[in-house]
Amino acid sequence: MPDPNDNNPDPNVAVRGFAKFKRAYEKRGNEIKLIRIKGSTAKTLASERFIFSGTMKTIENLMDKFEEAWEAAIEYAETHTITPQFPSQADLDYFQGIKNYYYEAFGFQEDIARSVSFMSSPPGNSSRIGDSRLSHASVPGRAILPKIHIKTFRGDFAAWPTFKQLFTSLIIEEPSLSDAERYHFLLSYLDGPALDTVKSISVTEANFNQAWAAVTLVYDNKRKQARSYIDKLLDFKPGVGKPTAESLQSYLSHVSESIVSLKALSIPQFDDYLLCELALRNLDPVTRQAFEVSIISKDYPHFNDLKEFVQGRFKVLHLTSESGVKSEPAPLKNVSGPKRPNSFTPKSHSNQALLTHASKPPREKASPKESSSLVCPLCKQQHILVDCPTFKSSTPAQRLESLRQWSGCRNCLYPFHKTKECKSKWSCKFCKARHHSDLHLGSKDSSTSSSSQSLGSTSPSPASPEFAGTHTSSTCGVLLGTVRASILDANGRAHVFRGLLDPGSHVSFITDQCARKLGKTTRPYRGHISGVNGSPLKNISGRLNISFQPPSTSALTTEVIVVPSITPSLPQSNLTSSMWHDYLSYNLSDPDFSISAPISFLIGADLYTDVLVGAPLTIHENGPRLME
Structure with a gap:
């Protein structure tokens, strides 16, 4: 087999090399297709069922090898000049067709299993569905079903179509199961936000249909599925540093899967819908929410729908806006020279700490x-x-x-x-x-x-040995820059967390607890991160992409490292001062900056310049400065 890294300029050699990859995935694809055909025949001919049953034991391995050969062909085509370009639309249709054959083969196996009645099974020993998580009294005469392979559904819209198809085929349409058993199976296959949709529904046989309807109502949304594929495509970030075979494989997997899934939705006027979704990413949240309300009955909006709506809003706001020139409010104080932005001295002479600039x-x-x-x-x-x-x-x-x-x-x-x-x-x-x-x-x-x-000195905190990041001593009179920000979860819902700004950190972090609340799955992180004194950061849980949703601008997306904890609660104790009311007259990101509270994320240098856009503003000469 030719070396994918050997970029031979001879086009004939490249074509011959690519042909070997193509033959590899077509061979597995044709075998999957034959198994599907054999299953169709076995539904009506009992003599074909033993052969079909035997071939079904190999179909999963065939599917794995088919996908590996497909990805290898894409990687080879990326590094060589292949004419015509691969994958073409016909190639993508072939790939999706093989996946359909794969699922149809399991469907035929289910149909055949239902048609076979094993009345000779003694009571109390009837075979059950191949999942040992339920233990109920056996019912005589149940069919012997294959082991169920259904991945846990955690609320990812991109994974919903596969989960719905398999759960419907293997659980809902299985006549030997009662609704109570179906409900238990449903609960065992749900997790995270998806499980939250049915937590309030009692686990009884009469409530299964209500529970399934509740899950379907939330996730059976083709537009949300399409948007999740688009977000997955646009938010993907390659690994830092020199490209490797693994990084390119990850890139091809994300891109190919997103594009194939989008095409499988058969969205009418897809190009116009795609432009609309891209434009919506830069629209302010208030206007966007109003736009979504206006198209509530439409499956897929088009760019013209958005354009006409925004033009209408512009006319309304233009006509209702106040006339005349608005006076500019005078600034409270001029910006002072270079100064640490987090030092202050309370004017009150109580028993509180007398804090000042170092x-x-x-x-x-x-x-x-x-x-x-x-x-x-x-x-x-x-x-x-x-x-x-x-x-x-x-x-x-x-x-x-x-x-x-x-x-x-x-x-x-x-x-x-x-x-x-x-x-x-x-x-x-x-x-x-x-x-x-x-x-x-x-x-x-x-x-x-x-x-x-000395004031402002730092020392490692024994309360948080996992994270060698920012620490402050208990006697330090320093206010670190804290913010409250909305982070979008796996379903696009915003959750408010308290975080820390640290331009000295090369990367951003979130805690395990924050990642779990967002319902996002971490990816392995194989890099090395050094903390204070060059000590390596241990107990890294992984990495994932998150999106911060500012109140009036587009989302800021970055890759974060997931760690058990970042720093103890900041500030380490509540701080009181008579000057605080002057600061609270501003629209602060963290109005409770003086109250000790947990830190869920840290924004490093990757987003620091996007978050801070203005010059520091001094309110009190010896107080902390505001950053816009």
Whole structure:
């Protein structure tokens, strides 16, 4: 057999090489066709049934080899000049025809099995359908059926036609099954969003038809099937790096399967419908929803339908819009120079952390010459720090955080000298370190909080060992950029998750829990990802493609890596400040940015520039900045 990687310029050699691949898949295809013909004959001639039964044991292996030879022929045609071009429309029709023969052969096997009655089977030992997940009392006289091969249906519209055909043929049309048994089979073959459609229906014999109708109502939608094939075709992303045989095989599989499936739907005026679907991808969600309502009774919209609708909406909005020139609102503040966007200092002097910019110099410390009396750095009252009610009622970690901007001594809590200048013979009674006993942290906190730790430092979090990504210390006064975004699930429905923006990450991530809620199946990931300090990221669950749906623009699609967790909840504790109401007057992506909540995804450098489109806006000089 010729080497597919040998791109010989001689067209005659290329044609002869391709002929071997073609003969390979046609040989398997013809054998499948003969088995189907034999099944048709066996329905009426009992003498042919034993031969047909024997050939059916080989049909699955034949189908696997047929598809392998077909893909090999496509790959060879891609790397050589083949005339006429392969696959042509006739070739695609042949491929679909063989698949139809394959399914028809199983249908004939079912028809023959139903016509055979095994009345000699003793009660209680009747043969059952080849699936051991149900165990009910046997009914005498049931037919011996072949083992059922039905893949679990998880809500993928592209997989619905095959699932519906097999389930109808092997379960619904099987006369020896009761509706209660059919319902149990249905539940065993559904998962994810598909299973959710019947969870509210009681599992009784009388409710099977209602349950099947509920599943069919949602997924027996040819337009949704067509759109899923288009999305699968357009959203496919090849592997990063040098192309390999596996990556090209994956590409051909996705493209060929999507195109063949689209053609099998026999959509009228397909080119016009395709243009309409492509144009809808760039339409704002509000207008698109109104358009879908206007064509609710139409199976496949055309581009002219969309064009006329948008023109009508334009006229309405143009006529109803307010006249006159609208005044531009004055900006609150000018954009400041380079500054970390997530540092801030609350103005209130409560027992909350006194957070500030890491590079900001400390305040001028008081001296005995400048102050005739002691002033508490927390409540500004006339008493020393150890007598402050706020200081006493705080935890050691809160005390350390509150004193981060304080220039006094952490050992004796005297305000007019630094710790390294302290001459006191006393030290911490718990650990003998040079800090006050009221500032001592337990062993569980000592790794993440220290009186000498600089603001904004990072340390690995023991709560999330799986992901070597972004971590913040418990004493850090930094707000990381969080967002709330809608992610489309396998059925095109939007779910809102909270995530993190990190331009330092080369790729984007989502958690296992987020992937399960989206109902999407992961693909293997064989690459290597390094986290902090170059340590390899372990426990990668796989990769998949997701689409973020912004409120007023087209969806942003990217490939994400699925990991058990990304980071602990951010921020690590709720933050309060009197300045927050100024920020909440804006339309924030994450209005609850100061409230600790789980992180479900991380947007890396692959989408960062698409998400942030404007310059940073400073609301408060010492507060976090807004990013558009």
